[in-house]
Amino acid sequence: MASVTLxxxxxRYPGSRGETxxxxxxxxxxxxxxxxxxxxxxxxxxxxxxxxxSLRPSSGRILLDGSDVSNLPSAQRNVTQVFQFPVLYPAMxxxxxxxxxxxNRGWKRADAAARATEMARELDIEPLLExxxxxxxxFERQLVAIGRALVRPDVGLVLLDExxxxxxxxxxxxxxxxLRKVQTDxxxxxxxVTHDQTEALTFAAEVSVMQGGRxxxxxxxxxxxxxxxxxxxxxxxGSPGMNFLDIEVRQGRATLAGGPLLxxxxxDGDYRIGFRAEWATLGTTGLPxxxxxxxxxxxxxDVPVGVVTAQSGSTRLHVRHRGDLPGTGxxxxxxxxxxFKEGRRVE
Amino acid sequence: MLNKPxxxxxxLAVLPVVLVVAFSGVIPxxxxxxxxxxxxxxxxxxxxxxFDWYRDALRDERLHAAFGRQLVFSLSVLLIEIPxxxxxxxxxxxxxxxxxxxxxxxxxxxxxxxxxxGTIWQIFARGDIGPLGAALTALGIDFNYTQVPxxxxxxxxxxxxxxxxxxxxxxxFAGLSSIPPAYYQAAxxxxxxxxxxFRHVELPHLRSVLMIAVLLRLMDSLMIYTxxxxxxxxxxxxxxxxLSQYLATIAVGQFDLGPAAAFSILYFLLIxxxxxxxxxxxxxxxxxxxx
Numbered sequence: 029m030a031s032v033t034l035x036x037x038x039x040r041y042p043g044s045r046g047e048t049x050x051x052x053x054x055x056x057x058x059x060x061x062x063x064x065x066x067x068x069x070x071x072x073x074x075x076x077x078x079x080x081x082s083l084r085p086s087s088g089r090i091l092l093d094g095s096d097v098s099n100l101p102s103a104q105r106n107v108t109q110v111f112q113f114p115v116l117y118p119a120m121x122x123x124x125x126x127x128x129x130x131x132n133r134g135w136k137r138a139d140a141a142a143r144a145t146e147m148a149r150e151l152d153i154e155p156l157l158e159x160x161x162x163x164x165x166x167f168e169r170q171l172v173a174i175g176r177a178l179v180r181p182d183v184g185l186v187l188l189d190e191x192x193x194x195x196x197x198x199x200x201x202x203x204x205x206x207l208r209k210v211q212t213d214x215x216x217x218x219x220x221v222t223h224d225q226t227e228a229l230t231f232a233a234e235v236s237v238m239q240g241g242r243x244x245x246x247x248x249x250x251x252x253x254x255x256x257x258x259x260x261x262x263x264x265x266g267s268p269g270m271n272f273l274d275i276e277v278r279q280g281r282a283t284l285a286g287g288p289l290l291x292x293x294x295x296d297g298d299y300r301i302g303f304r305a306e307w308a309t310l311g312t313t314g315l316p317x318x319x320x321x322x323x324x325x326x327x328x329x330d331v332p333v334g335v336v337t338a339q340s341g342s343t344r345l346h347v348r349h350r351g352d353l354p355g356t357g358x359x360x361x362x363x364x365x366x367x368f369k370e371g372r373r374v375e
Numbered sequence: 376m377l378n379k380p381x382x383x384x385x386x387l388a389v390l391p392v393v394l395v396v397a398f399s400g401v402i403p404x405x406x407x408x409x410x411x412x413x414x415x416x417x418x419x420x421x422x423x424x425x426f427d428w429y430r431d432a433l434r435d436e437r438l439h440a441a442f443g444r445q446l447v448f449s450l451s452v453l454l455i456e457i458p459x460x461x462x463x464x465x466x467x468x469x470x471x472x473x474x475x476x477x478x479x480x481x482x483x484x485x486x487x488x489x490x491x492x493g494t495i496w497q498i499f500a501r502g503d504i505g506p507l508g509a510a511l512t513a514l515g516i517d518f519n520y521t522q523v524p525x526x527x528x529x530x531x532x533x534x535x536x537x538x539x540x541x542x543x544x545x546x547x548f549a550g551l552s553s554i555p556p557a558y559y560q561a562a563x564x565x566x567x568x569x570x571x572x573f574r575h576v577e578l579p580h581l582r583s584v585l586m587i588a589v590l591l592r593l594m595d596s597l598m599i600y601t602x603x604x605x606x607x608x609x610x611x612x613x614x615x616x617x618l619s620q621y622l623a624t625i626a627v628g629q630f631d632l633g634p635a636a637a638f639s640i641l642y643f644l645l646i647x648x649x650x651x652x653x654x655x656x657x658x659x660x661x662x663x664x665x666x
Binding site for chain 1: 555556557558559560561563564565566567568571575576578579580
């Protein structure tokens with residue numbers, strides 16, 4: 029069992045000019061699930077490699093349960109990892125794969141065998157224990173890989189690097205369910221890396237959104253959805269992403285493209301407002317827009333429900349809408365919004 | 376499906392391939408078969424002798440000796456070159472700017488013509504003027520590969536190792552490079568030792584390239600001819616006469632085309648058999664748990 033602390037961790041690949049990770053700080057409480065979410069190149073996998081010990085931080089400290097492991101070799105950390113594809117020892121049977129980490133730590137054969145059986149039962153793969161890997165499906169192999177990652181009872185932290193990637197879509201939820209089950213049963217801390225927000229938001233108690241080697245925001249899935257700290261987070265999270273419009277604030281009043289006035293406490297200057305598709309409605313007053321499309325998600329009480337795509341000048345907007353589409357002269361009313369300046373949320 | 380037009384002229388489309396295969400493989404081989412069952416004195420005078428030549432070849436004690444030497448040679452070559460090739464492939468730096476330069480340098484011996492390889496080592500190992508031979512002489516070893524059978528064998532093996540280990544290195548290097556880094560990370564987290572990483576990660580992933588390496592080296596070493604001919608001429612005595620050189624002695628030296636043809640067929644079948652045995656043994660080992 030382990031809590032994880034990253035304390036101003038910086039990492040630079042030798043020979044590269046910029047930093048891959050810049051003064052990254054993060055606290056993951058013991059026995060919790062945390063997701064690192066971001067586009068590829070954001071530095072998610074580098075964080076995992078630092079935690080697993082395949083990379084060492086250029087500066088800063090990594091703490092597991094309060095003790096500094098920044099420079100410990102992988103084998104001496106209570107960390108294991110599940111990779112994008114099933115990483116197993118090809119010439120071993122399922123049982124030998126499961127026992128391998130235990131035997132390397134001096135477990136007696138009988139004890140290791142008992143523990144392997146226990147693990148297989150937990151993951152529902154007991155009948156496969158004595159088979160070789162060739163007869164296993166990709167899904168079963170990934171289950172074995174998860175089993176091997178969790179087989180050591182002293183493991184505190186399990187790193188998951190997009191573990192559902194290799195599995196067929198229809199089995200993804202099953203694998204995620206299995207992961208959630210072992211997480212709650214065994215009480216390990218899990219750090220889950222993905223670029224898929226649905227995976228991240230449904231798996232983890234807390235999410236960190238990363239971009240360009242920094243963590244932009246850490247919070248519960250609801251928090252990062254409703255109160256993004258940066259416009260990038262608002263745009264990245266949610267389907268559709270957050271809408272943004274440029275506004276000008278003069279003496280506590282915001283003018284939206286010559287349209288409606290919003291009162292604010294922000295200082296004078298240029299801002300952007302961000303609002304979710306649910307926070308706006310179509311009406312006859314407000315910001316004039318042109319509707320360009322409608323994607324119906326379904327019918328509720330025979331009324332179509334979906335997302336309207338609209339254009340205001342060159343800006344594309346999404347508005348959640350219920351009912352038939354209004355005709356000409358449509359305006360947008362923003363009922364709730366967040367104020368951003370230079371990418372950061374100010375209000 | 377049932378309404379497929381039947382057109383026997385379509386066979387003509389296959390004809391070119393049949394002709395090419397016939398001329399490149401079947402007809403030359405049948406010529407040898409033809410010689411192997413007849414005693415041909417001149418164009419008019421020929422006798423059908425059945426399997427006599429084969430029986431003679433199988434009873435030929437000099438052939439037995441050459442066969443024994445051949446097996447020892449091929450086995451030694453494999454036992455040295457495969458492990459050495461893997462070890463050196465592991466030592467080649469990966470993802471370095473020296474990598475491609477090293478691979479090119481390693482490939483150089485593979486590009487040297489066979490008789491040149493023989494000549495290089497003939498001079499290199501000479502006790503009086505060759506750098507290797509002279510060095511051994513200076514160390515107080517009376518090194519003479521033209522007189523001492525053991526020295527001849529060692530020189531031959533050194534030559535073959537120099538010539539062909541690079542092939543194993545290149546193949547093993549390609550195999551090692553294709554192992555995703557995640558396997559090494561997982562092994563490190565599992566507390567695997569360096570030997571275990573080799574045994575449980577690298578070796579299983581190298582399986583198919585190593586099979587190709589062993590097959591290539593096995594076939595090639597079984598057919599070795601030019602290099603020993605240039606280096607030792609099969610001597611001292613017959614101690615480095617291998618199958619192909621003995622065959623050449625019968626066919627070209629004594630012009631006994633019948634026995635030589637029978638011997639050729641047996642030689643061909645032997646190589647085929649050994650390679651098949653090896654391939655079957657390797658694939659049977661991995662096929663045990665297939666569905």
